[in-house]
Each structure stands twice: as structure tokens, then as C-alpha cells.
Amino acid sequence: MVWLRSIDASMDTAIVAAIDDRLGGVAAEQGVRIPWAIESGSRAWGFPSPDSDYDCRFFYVRTGEEYLSPWRPRDVIETPLDAIFDVNGWDLIKAVRLAVRGNATVGEWLRSPLIYGGDEAFRDELLALVDAVTTRPRLRRHYLYLGRRQRALAGLEGEQVRLKRLFYAVRPAATLHWLDTHPHGTPPMRLQELLAEVNIPPTLRDTMAELISVKSVTRELGKGTVPRVIADYISVHLDQPVPVNVPLAPDAHARAADTFRGLVTRFAP
Secondary structure, eight states, X not given: OOEEEEOOTTSOHHHHHHHHHHHHHHHHHHTOEEEEXXXXXXXXXXXXXXXXXXXXXXXXXXXXXXXXXXXXXXXXXXXXXXXXXXXXXXXXXXXXXXXXXXOTHHHHHHHOSOEEEEEHHHHHHHHHHHHHHOOHHHHHHHHHHXXXXXXXXXXXXXXXXXXXXXXXXXXXXXXXXXXXXXXXXXXXXXXXXXXXXXXXXXXXXXXHHHHHHHHHHOSOOOEEOOOHHHHHHHHHHXXXXXXXXXXXXXXXXXXXXXXXXXXHHHHOO
């Protein structure tokens, strides 16, 4: 077994240790195994603030007997939420089902550069399933809905918007732009890499770089006016038609079932 861990030097060591303890507590109290735990959110996406909370996400595996029970437990484990800690995870069965439906979050968690702890074989096998069953139309649908929801939460239709939320709308827009210009491959997670790999005007690139720089040293961005070049970019990529009647990838259910059974056999507690 190859156990992976990748913690950035900018992350608070005391908070990381507390997250490690919380994950250990979840495994012991719930009787599950956690073969993959990562940091998601703004830290993984390349635009954290000094006061950003820690968004730990994990996949867990229950015993084979629990998966056979008609009274299966919830497929989500949540821990107490506060200003610092946002730690919760998905059952493997939920991850597999969402991956087949085209939910890009599963792949993003598996590709996060910030890893609290994870089994390389578990990641590679589940990621192989994600890559096999994910179709471009379903991926596009995911980021269109995500981007539109974040645009609404940011209040981008108003004169004064929540600038912190602006980034959560830009990233799906940039991901859609990347998908439009790259027929193959997987879009990067970090916003800076997404923007670097698409053709955008220098004014947009400079404006985004400045906002990311300001966010990295500012505890509360507050509200402000969205630069027109950013508002236009978001609109261009989020106002596209949403794909409908998108079929599943060939043999998606059969492949997902095989992968699920194999991972439960190897990683159940």
C-alpha cells in the first residue's frame, strides 16, 4: 500500500492535526474506513483568503454486511461545522452513483493537490472509473448548473456583489471555457491554471490576477462592483444551453458495479 499525504506549507499545522484527529474519530465512531481525505474549496482551487475555513472532504467505506442490509445508514457523514472546520464525507456508494451521473465533484476530490491521507490504489481505481464513465455533455451540465448557482449566490445581477463569492462563479465559467477549447483531457482544478490554458484577453488575465492577489491577503473582501471584463466573461460561458437527454457512457452501470464491489472487498474495515 502506498499512503499519500500532501499538505501545503501555508496550512496551519495545528488545524491540520485537528482534522487528522477528527478523521480518526469518524473512522472509530462510525466503524468505517477512510481511504481518501483531501482539502477542497478555495485552498485547492487556488484562491484562499487568510480567514478561509478548512474544507476537508473524504470518501469512506462501510463493511460488506452494511452494504447488503436493506436498512443501510446514511450515505453522508457530517461533523460539526464552525468558522474553521468544514469536514464531511461521502460513502463510496454515493461517490460511485454520482460519478456515473456526471457529478464532477468526485473527480475533483480525487485530484485535489492537498491530501490529508489517502491510499494511492484506491484513488487510482476510483479515478479510472470516473474517467471511464464521465462524458463531456454531462460534465458541461455539471459546471453550468454549478456556475449559475454560484452566480446567483454572489448576487452578480446587482450593482454591489459579494466579491468573495465572485471566484466561485468564475471557476465554473473558466472550466467550461477550458472544455470548449480542449477536446480531450481533464480541466485543472486551480483557477490560475485554467485561465493560463485558455485564450483570454490580457485585461481579464490581469484583473483576475489582481483580485486573487488581494483575496490572498484580505480577511474580508466585502461587497463591490464586479469589473465589467469579468462579468462579461462569466455571462459568455454560463449563458450557454444546458445539455439535455444526455445518455450514460456505454456500460457505465456495469463498470461502476464492478469497481464498487472490488473497492468494498479491498477497503472495507
